[in-house]
Amino acid sequence: xxxxxxxxxxxxxxxxxxxxxxxxxxxxxxxxxxxxxxxxxxxxxxxxxxxxxxxxxxxxxxxxxxxxxxxxxxxxxxxxxxxxxxxxxxxxxxxxxxxxxxxxxxxxxxxxxxxxxxxxxxxxxxxxxxxxxxxxxxxxxxxxxxxxxxxxxxxxxxxxxxxxxxxxxxxxxxxxxxxxxxxxxxxxxxxxxxxxxxxxxxxxxxxxxxxxxxxxxxxxxxxxxxxxxxxxxxxxxxxxxx
Amino acid sequence: xxxxxxxxxxxxxxxxxxxxxxxxxxxxxxxxxxxxxxxxxxxxxxxxxxxxxxxxxxxxxxxxxxxxxxxxxxxxxxxxxxxxxxxxxxxxxxxxxxxxxxxxxxxxxxxxxxxxxxxxxxxxxxxxxxxxxxxxxxxxxxxxxxxxxxxxxxxxxxxxxxxxxxxxxxxxxxxxxxxxxxxxxxxxxxxxxxxxxxxxxxxxxxxxxxxxxxxxxxxxx
Numbered sequence: 001x002x003x004x005x006x007x008x009x010x011x012x013x014x015x016x017x018x019x020x021x022x023x024x025x026x027x028x029x030x031x032x033x034x035x036x037x038x039x040x041x042x043x044x045x046x047x048x049x050x051x052x053x054x055x056x057x058x059x060x061x062x063x064x065x066x067x068x069x070x071x072x073x074x075x076x077x078x079x080x081x082x083x084x085x086x087x088x089x090x091x092x093x094x095x096x097x098x099x100x101x102x103x104x105x106x107x108x109x110x111x112x113x114x115x116x117x118x119x120x121x122x123x124x125x126x127x128x129x130x131x132x133x134x135x136x137x138x139x140x141x142x143x144x145x146x147x148x149x150x151x152x153x154x155x156x157x158x159x160x161x162x163x164x165x166x167x168x169x170x171x172x173x174x175x176x177x178x179x180x181x182x183x184x185x186x187x188x189x190x191x192x193x194x195x196x197x198x199x200x201x202x203x204x205x206x207x208x209x210x211x212x213x214x215x216x217x218x219x220x221x222x223x224x225x226x227x228x229x230x231x232x233x234x235x236x237x238x239x240x241x242x
Numbered sequence: 243x244x245x246x247x248x249x250x251x252x253x254x255x256x257x258x259x260x261x262x263x264x265x266x267x268x269x270x271x272x273x274x275x276x277x278x279x280x281x282x283x284x285x286x287x288x289x290x291x292x293x294x295x296x297x298x299x300x301x302x303x304x305x306x307x308x309x310x311x312x313x314x315x316x317x318x319x320x321x322x323x324x325x326x327x328x329x330x331x332x333x334x335x336x337x338x339x340x341x342x343x344x345x346x347x348x349x350x351x352x353x354x355x356x357x358x359x360x361x362x363x364x365x366x367x368x369x370x371x372x373x374x375x376x377x378x379x380x381x382x383x384x385x386x387x388x389x390x391x392x393x394x395x396x397x398x399x400x401x402x403x404x405x406x407x408x409x410x411x412x413x414x415x416x417x418x419x420x421x422x423x424x425x426x427x428x429x430x431x432x433x434x435x436x437x438x439x440x441x442x443x444x445x446x447x448x449x450x451x452x453x454x455x456x457x458x459x460x461x462x463x
Binding site: 049051073074075076077079080081083085087088089090091100101104105146149150153 | 358360361363364365366367368369370371374378379382383386
């Protein structure tokens, strides 16, 4: 078990966003979290690397409770995160974005970091953009750089927070195929997404959240073809039939 | 017109020595002002309530005291209470450093908070510690946002040096007054002062434009 979440609770003031959430992720598993907006799925994902602080519960990652750790930065090196709005650093080139973290936190030579970055850029098809600045890239290119930037740290888990929601429709495919390749290579991935077709094809397991709870989880065929809960049926009929 | 030029040439050495003092005080005061302002600016965005409270209190206190009053208080008031004297030059730097630090603190706080919070999250999620995230990711972007306001404050502080004539610092304004008292030509002499201040401020403005152009990159991530 690479991620083990037990009875997680999270509130902003009086607004309880996560009520009692427990789930596990196995090594190499791809888990997609779906659900209506406001269901708590992004908050849940962001709790996994403590961008949000949960108020109660346990999150064991690699066997240690990260809510109690004193070396959060070391944990985060092993957990890559990709954001809806890319969050590339505008004051660095593509290579600068990718090598900043390893150069600051790992004893890696500049040469080594650049070589690795170039290999990853080649993989996502953007080697020719290595010296470009983020402002000159399209949304899809930015997101692929953001994925490569996270991979540069050799993470064992990758978290994706609606990675295609801010993209023009014609850019979505490139990003999803990059993610699919990553999944095929055996990366452990937790993905909050509205791309149901992608979830159906790539996920090993789908989690449906609503109102701060996990309402239903299971293999994609089960969830998409035979959802048992009313809320999940209603949600899927709304997002799939249009 | 002849008199305008001949007086200028006659008193140029004194005016220039005043100018030199003005620049020296402004540069040193702003050097310390930036450091103090940055420390309080970082404190003011801290999650630690005590630190941010201290910063808020400091800014509120200093910003509420006119430079003139602050100068009298620090040069005459406090030394009288505690029984020491302080050289006018040192006092001048302390006065303007403290005064500018409060305004710079607010500029730094605003600039840092204007950087998209996603930048902090992205850097931290890569495992970069808070301090290095600040120095390598947030502050470089914040500086770009802050340059116009910082330059404004520099200009403001440069002009505020003229107030220091009341604590007998021999800066440009003080020297002008001394010359006036022996020549009885306030119009000419103060015109020289005006010209010198305008030259300095214009130079700073040009420098600001230059820096802004040099730092230009598109801000969207």
